[in-house]
Amino acid sequence: MHAESSPVIHTRHLVKSFGRTPALTGLDLSVMPGEVHGFLGPNGAGKSTTLRILLGLIKPTSGTARVFGIDPWAEPVRAHRDIAYVPGDVTLWPNLTGGEVVDLLAGLRGGADEGLRRQLIEELDFDPRKKARTYSKGNRQKAALIAAFSRPARLYLLDEPSSGLDPVMDDVFRRHVRRVSADGATVLLSSHILAEVEQLCDRVTIIRSGAAVESGTLADLRHLTRTRFRVIAANPEVVATVQGIHDFRRDGSTMEFDADAADLGTVLQALATAGVTAFTASPPSLEELFMRHYGGQATGYGTGQANRQPDQESPATPATPVTRESQVR
C-alpha cells in the first residue's frame, strides 16, 4: 500500500499542551520502515506523550502525526491494526492471572502465535498462573512484553520497555527486538538508558523539552561530538593552541584534551610534530553527546545505567565534558 520509502512514523511540528503545561513544543520525528529507532530523552522530555499521540490516545494541540500514513486520532482502529505497544508503566488487572492478561491483550489484537507465546513465557521465566496483584514491576512488564511480541506486528512502540527487567531478561528482550527487526518490522524504542539504545538502534532521535534536538544514525551523531585524546609527548605545548581543541590539560609531558570531529586532521598534523611517545584516542560515547544536549542537568545519565532520578533532583554540575575515559563503546 505504501512505498517502501515513505516513513512508518512521521510527525511534523507536533505540539501538545496539558492545560498551560507544554509537553511537546514542535516535535519532528521520522521513522523509516525496518528501522530500530531510539527515542532518547530524560524523564519529562515528552517521550510518552509522543507515543500516546502516535496511538491516538490523545489529540495533538497542533501539528500532524501519521502512522503508516494514517492519522491515529481520526482512525485509531485502522492505525492500531499492525501496532504492538508496551507502555512505560504497566498496570494490570489484579484479579486476572498473567496468562489471562497475555491472552486478553494478544487476543484483542487477533490472537497470539502459540509457539511464540510459549517461547517468550519460557525465556522470560514468567509464571502465567499467578494473579497479577502478586506481580512485581518487572513481572508486569514481562506480561506486556509477552503480549506484544507473541503476535507479529509491523510496528512496535516500546516505552522504556526494559526499565523493570534484570540483565538476563533484558538480554531476552533485546533478542526479540532483533528478531522482529530481522523480520522487517519497525521499532520505536523510547529510553533514557544509553546502553540500550547503543546496542539496539540504527537511528536515534534525541528529544529535549518536547522537541527533537538531534536525529541521525549513531555514526552521524558521533560525528558531531569530540574525540578524547591522551598523549605523552616531548613538546606538548605545540598542540595546546590548535583550533578545535578543548579542555586542554597538561601534567609534565602528559596531556589530555578533546578534539572536535571537524578539526581532527589539524589536530593529528599538530601531534605529528609534538614528539609523541604514547597515545590513546577514545571514540565519543553517546553519553557525552547526551550530556552535551542536557547541559549541566544530566549527570545521572552519564553512567549508562538505569537512573530513574528526575533530573531536577540531580546536583548541578559544570557543563564541561567528563574527564574520564568512557567505558561504553
Place this chain on the structure above:
Amino acid sequence: MGAVVRLARLQGRRDCGELAAWTVGIAGLGYAAASAVTTEFAADTERAALMGVAAASPAFLFLRGLPDGIGSGAVTFFQGYSFTAVLAGLMSTFLVVRHTRADEDQGRAELVGAAPVNRTASLGATLLLGGGANAVLALVVAAGFTGAGLPVTGSLLAGAAVGAVGLFFTATAALVAQAMPSARSANGAAAALVGAAYLLRGAGDALGTADSPLHVVAAWPSLFSPIGWGQRVRPFTDADPRPLLVLASAALVLATTAVLLRNRRDLGASYIPANESGAARARPGLASFFGLAWRLQRGTVAGWCLTAGVLGVVAGGLGPVVRDALAGNPSVAELIRRVVPGEASMVDLFTTAMLGLAGIMAAAAGIQAVLRLHAEEAEGRAELLLAVPASRVRWLGGSLAIAAISTTAVAAAAGASAGLVLALVQAGGSNPGTVFAGALAHVPAALVFPALTALVFAIRPRWTSAVGWGALAVALVLGQFGELLGLPAWLQDLSPFRHSSAMPVEAFNRDGALMMAAVVLLAAAAAARLVKERDMTV
C-alpha cells in the same frame, strides 16, 4: 502518638473535600427532614394524621423507623434518622478502607511503613480521623436540626446518635479491612454490613409492637443493628444517652481488635487470603471488551443480586405481619384508604415500597459497572486496552452492556424472591408474576443512572463517580422526601423513578417507561459520540 496525629492530619488533608461533601449532604438531609416537619406539618393535628398512617403501616416502619409521638423532633427523628445513620455508616466505611486496605493495594502504605513509625500507626491515624469526622458530623447534624427549629439538647443527642453509628462503622470497617484481601472486597463487605444494619433495624421495627397508637417498640432483630441502638436514644422524647455508650464501647472493642490484628499480620496480607493463582490460559470469551467487563464485574453483580434477593425475602417474609397490622385498627385503615387512593391492599403497599428500594439498588449496581471504566482509565489499564485495533466506543459499549445486565438482574432478583416468598407465606396481595413485573418496571428508570454516569465519563472522567452517586442520592432524596417537603412537581419530576410505575399498587406506566428508555438511549448515544472526542487521561 505524635506520628499518629501527623498521619491523621495527612489522611485528613487527602479527604477534606470528600468528607465535607458527605457531612454537608448528611446534615442537609437531616435539616430538610426537620424543616419539612416544622413547616409543612406545623400543627399537631397534621403531625398526628401523618404519624397515624405511619405507625399503622409496616412499610413505613421498615423504611423509616419507630414512631415516637407527634412532637416535631420525634417526627423528624422518625422520618430522617435511619437514612442519615446509613449515610454516616457509608461515609465511615469508605473513609477507613480508603486509608487502610486501598493504601496497601496501591503501595502507599509501604512508604509510610518505611518511616520510623510502628506498624499500627497508620491504622490508629485512620481511626482517629474517623472518630474526628464523626464528631464533626454529629455537631453539623445537630446544628442542622437546631437551625430548623428543633430543641438544642435533643438536636445534640440526635446528632450524636448519627455520629455514634458512624463511629461504630469506622471500627467495623477497620476490622473488615484486616480480613479482606482487596479494597474492593473490603468496601463491598463493609457496605453490606451497613445495609444489613438497616435491614435488621427495618425488620425489628416492622415487627414491633405498638404500646400506644403512636408509639411503637422495636422487636428483637433491632438489637443486632447499631442503627437500632442509635434509634433507642429517642433524643426528642424520653432521651436516654446509654445506647450511645453501648455503640461507643462496641466501637472501642472492634477498633482494638482491628489494631491487634493489624499488628500481627504482614503488610499487604489479609486474614481471608486472596486467591494468588489461577488459570494459565484465558477462556475464549475473555478476549473482548464485553468479556473483560463481565469478568471484572461478575462478582460485584453476584453480590448485588444476593443483597437484592435478601431484600426480597425480607419483604415477602413480612407479608403476614403487614396483613395483620390493621386487623385491630380499623380507624387507621380508613385513614390510609384516604391517603392512598385506590383499592390497594396493605400487603401490596408494602411490596410496592420494597420494590422501589430494589429499583434504587438496581441503579446503584449499574452505576458501579460503569465506574469500572473510570477505574480502568485512572489506574492506567485503559492505555493497554486502547492500543488494540478496537474502538473506544466498543470499550464503552462493553461496560454499558454489563451495566444494563447488572441493573436488570438486581431488579429481577428482588422481584423474584419477593414474589416467591409472598406466595409461600400466603399473605395475600398480588401474585408472584405481578410482583416480578413490578420489580422489572423500575429497570428503565434505573438505567438512566448508568447511562448518565457513562455520559459524564465521556465528557469529564474526573467527575464520573461524584455525579453518578450524587444523581442517585438526589433521586433518593426527591423520592423519599419530595412529597414531604412539598417540593414543586417539576423538581420532583427530575427523578427518573417518578416516571416508573409503582406496581403493584399502580398500573404499569407505559409512557413513563418509554420516556425513560428514550433518555437512556440518548445518553448512551451521546456518551458513545463524545468519548471519542477527548484525550484519554494517562
